[in-house]
Amino acid sequence: MLKNTSISMASGVMEIEPIWRAIGAERAKALPAFHAFTGADNTGRFYRIRKATWLQVYMKADRDVISSLHMLSTETEVTETMLTTLASFVCAAYSPKGIYIKTIPELRWHLFCKQMAESDKLPPTVGALRQHVLRVHIQARVWGQSTIALQDPQLDPLKNGYHKESDGQLKPTMTDALPAPKAIIEMVSCHCKTDCTSARCSCRTKNLSCTELCQCGSECQNDEDTQDTYETDYDDDGEDN
Numbered sequence: 001m002l003k004n005t006s007i008s009m010a011s012g013v014m015e016i017e018p019i020w021r022a023i024g025a026e027r028a029k030a031l032p033a034f035h036a037f038t039g040a041d042n043t044g045r046f047y048r049i050r051k052a053t054w055l056q057v058y059m060k061a062d063r064d065v066i067s068s069l070h071m072l073s074t075e076t077e078v079t080e081t082m083l084t085t086l087a088s089f090v091c092a093a094y095s096p097k098g099i100y101i102k103t104i105p106e107l108r109w110h111l112f113c114k115q116m117a118e119s120d121k122l123p124p125t126v127g128a129l130r131q132h133v134l135r136v137h138i139q140a141r142v143w144g145q146s147t148i149a150l151q152d153p154q155l156d157p158l159k160n161g162y163h164k165e166s167d168g169q170l171k172p173t174m175t176d177a178l179p180a181p182k183a184i185i186e187m188v189s190c191h192c193k194t195d196c197t198s199a200r201c202s203c204r205t206k207n208l209s210c211t212e213l214c215q216c217g218s219e220c221q222n223d224e225d226t227q228d229t230y231e232t233d234y235d236d237d238g239e240d241n
Helices: 017-023 025-039 051-060 063-074 080-094 104-115 126-144 224-240
Strands: 006-009 012-015 162-164 170-172
Touching: 012 017, 017 025, 025 051, 025 063, 025 126, 051 080, 063 080, 063 126, 080 104, 080 126, 104 126
Parallel strands: none
Antiparallel strands: 006 012, 162 170
16 A cells, blocks of 8 residues: 555545554555455455454454565465465454464364354365465555556466366366365265256266266266366367467
8 A cells, every 4th residue: 555645535535644654554565465365356255254354353463464465465476384374364363252273274173163163154275265365466466566667477367266167267266175075075966967067967066076976977078087088178279379
């Protein structure tokens, strides 16, 4: 956030400098990345955690968290140290009062066992958070160079939290890890009578490939063999271009 600027709003003009002085220079510089991380139009947000809650956690966050957020605007790569630090920031937002757990797996287990929390009340998994941070990195880098006429080359979306669908559209990658242990995934099955390309396929809606447990027939377009064939064809097309 630039110090000597103002924001024109319907209710008037808001000067930035008093806010800058109130929260301090370090937190002010990290605010754009904080906004992208906690919920912007094109980065998504954390379910059930409002901006007011995030702001309270932000104002109590230590220097490592503030530095990691700011680095999303300035650095070209997201390091494991940054991910670990930002995970502790997420834990602070989700942790009940009096609970101080700094790792996502431990906090998810604690909330599930002690409070029987439903999945939508748990913090995202490490795999889901990593993809979110990569998407935030793209947006924060753009905002971080907003005063530069000739910006550095933008980050490749396909390497930073996005993937390309069969129709060519970019879609966010939800996670880079399995949603459940493989043994449980193999128990999920569909009963499709068509080719499993519609949203009615229970496997497809869970982003899973159909398995031998499914009742779908030979026309299935959602099994691993079909997916592998498509990916191979797509790679070959890319090489020709």
